[in-house]
Amino acid sequence: MIAIRSLTKRFADAVAIADLTLDVGEGEIFGLIGPDGAGKTTTLRVIATAMAPTAGRVAVAGHDVVREAETVKTLIGYMPQRFALYPDLTVLENLNFFADLFGAPRAERRTQIERLLTFARLSDFGARRAQNLSGGMQKKLALAATLMHRPRLLLLDEPTTGVDPVSRREFWDLLTQVHLDGVTIVITTPYLDEAERCNRVGLMHRGRLIACDTPNALRARIGATVIEAQVSPAVAARRLVEHQTGVLSASAHGDSVRLILDRAERQADIMAAWQAHGITPGNVRIVRPRLEDVFVLMLEKP
C-alpha cells in the first residue's frame, strides 16, 4: 500500500527524516512510534501529500505522492494531530464541506453521512458546532470527516492523545471497524498499549527507523527476561539491585518491582541480594516483556 524509499526531509535547521525505507502492506494496521521529534508526524505529512520530500520517493498504491498527488489525495484520509475541522461549523456542515471538496455525488452523500454519523455515534449531534463537542467527540468527528470520501489508506497522527481512556477505547473500536472494511491504517501513538494492537510497529528515533516488526517479533528480539516481584518497600528493593550486573532496567510500581534482566539466571542473584537485606519477595514471576520495555532498551542502546 505504501512504499517509502530512502525518504529524507530536511528543514532549514534540522533533519526530520533521514533515509527512511519502509513498506506498509495492504490491510495492515501499522504503528509508528518513537519519542517526540523522531519524525513521525513529518513522515505522515509526506505520505499525505501535505509536505514535499527533500529526497527519496514515496508511493501510495503505486502512485507517487509528488507527481500524482491528485490521485493520492483521493486514496488517503489524513487526520492531523490537532483538531483541524472548523470549530464554528456544525458537525453536519463540516462533513458536508469535506464531501463537497472531494466532489462526493449528491445521491450517495446523504447515506454516507448518515452512515458515518451512526458509525461515530454522533447522530444526535449533527446540528452542534464542532467547538462545543467534547475532545473525544471531536476526534470521532475528525475521523468521520477523513472517511467521507472512502479512502483506502488512513493516516492518523496521534488520534488518541489527550483523550480519556473510555473515549480512547471507543476510538479504537471504530478503527477496528474501519480496518475490517479493508482500509489500511498507519497510526502514530504515544501509548504503547495501542501499539500492541498494530500488525506491525516501526520505531523511529531522530529521523531514522531503528526497528520495524510485529510486536511479538520485537519482544523476541531483545532476548531479555522481565520479572515482577511483590516486595515492600518497593523503592528500597529497587535501589538495592538496580546497579547489579545484568539488570538492564528496574522500576518500582506500588508494592511491586519490575526488572529487565539480560539472562534468566540473574534472578537468583537478585533474590540473594534482597534476602541479604532481609527483604522477602512474594509472587516472583517471569512476565511477557511490554513493548515499552522493548523500546526503552532499544533507545538506550548506543
Next chain:
Amino acid sequence: MNTRLWPIMRKEFIHIVRDPRTLAVMFIIPVVQLILLGYAANTDIRHLAIAVFDADHTAQSRQLVEAYRASDYFAISAYVNDESEIARLLDGGQVRGGLIIPPGYADSLLKGRAAQVAFVIDGSDPSVAGTAFAASQSVGQAQGVKLIQQRLGVDFSSLGGIEVRPRVWYNPDLRSSNYMVPALIGLILQFLTGLFTALSIVREREQGTIEQLVVTPIRSWELIVGKIIPYVGIAFFDLGEILLIGVLWFGVPVRGSIPLLAAIALLFLLTTLGTGLFISSVTKSQQEAMLVSFLVLFPGIFLSGFFFPLEAMPAPLQAVSYVVPLRYMLIIIRGIILKGVGLPAFQEQVIALAILGPLILIGASLRFRKSLE
C-alpha cells in the same frame, strides 16, 4: 460553476455570520467612520473663538469689532480689558485668536492716518491658523476700503481697476464632506478587503485547518478565490451603504456614473485583495496579520492624498505614492462623484490600477502557494 469554489464561499459566509464582531466591524464601522470623518475631519473654519481687547472704546472701534463678528469666520467669545488676558485665554485654548484695538484708533482714522490694530493668532494648528490669518487680513482690509470710500464719498467700483470674481467648481461651498465621503469609499474598500482577506486566510493557518485542506483535492486558486469573493460582495454592499448615507445625510452630490464607479472599484479590489493575500502569506497568526496590515495600510492612506494633498509632499514621498493604489482610486472616485467626469478624464489612473492589480495579485498568489508548505 466550479464545484469546489462554491463550498469554500459558503463556508466563509458561515464564518462571517457566526462571528458577531466581524459582522459589526464590516457593516457598522463604515457608518461610524463616515460620520466621524464627515463631521470631525471638517476643515471648514467657521466661528473661530476670539477675544477682543478694545482699548479705544469708540463708535469706530465697535464698528471694526462688528465687522469681524459679521464675517462668520470669527465668534467673539470674550471681551477683555488687558492684553495679558488675551495671552491667558490663548494659552488655555479658550480662544484661537485675539483682536487688539489700541487707544487712539478712532483718533488716527479721523486725522487721516493709518490706524493700526493687532490680531494675535494661535499657530499651533497650521490649518486653522492659516485660515484665521487670511480672514483677519481680508476683514480688516474690507473695513479699511469701506472707511476710505465713506471719507472720499466715492464708490470704488465706479473707478475701474481689477476685480477678481472667484468661481468654485464641483464643490462651490467648499464643504469638506463632499471631499471626504467619496474618498472614504476607497478607504473602506481597501480596509475591508485587504484586512479581512488576510485575517480569513491566516485563520486557517492558525486553527490548523489548512493542514486538512491541503490533503483535499482543492487547488490553491480555488481556495483563494472562494475565500475572497464573499468579502468582495461585502465591500460592494458597503460601497452602496456609504454612497447612500453620503447622499442622504451629507448631501454629497453624485454627478457621475455609479456603474462606472463599481467597475473601476472591482479593478481596485484586485490590488487590495492581493495585498491581503500577501499579508496572509507572511504571517502566522491573526494578531500578526492585523499588525502587518496596519503597517502596510496606514502609510498608504497618508500617501494616497486622503488627508493631505500629494502636491505638497516632498519629491521622494510623492515618488513612493505612485505604487499606492488608493492614490489612483481617490482621484477616480472624486472625479466620478464630484465632477461627474467619465473614463477619458482619468484613464491614466485606470491604467495604473490595471497594471498594479494583476501585478500585486499574481505576486501574492505565488508567495501564498509557497507558504502552504
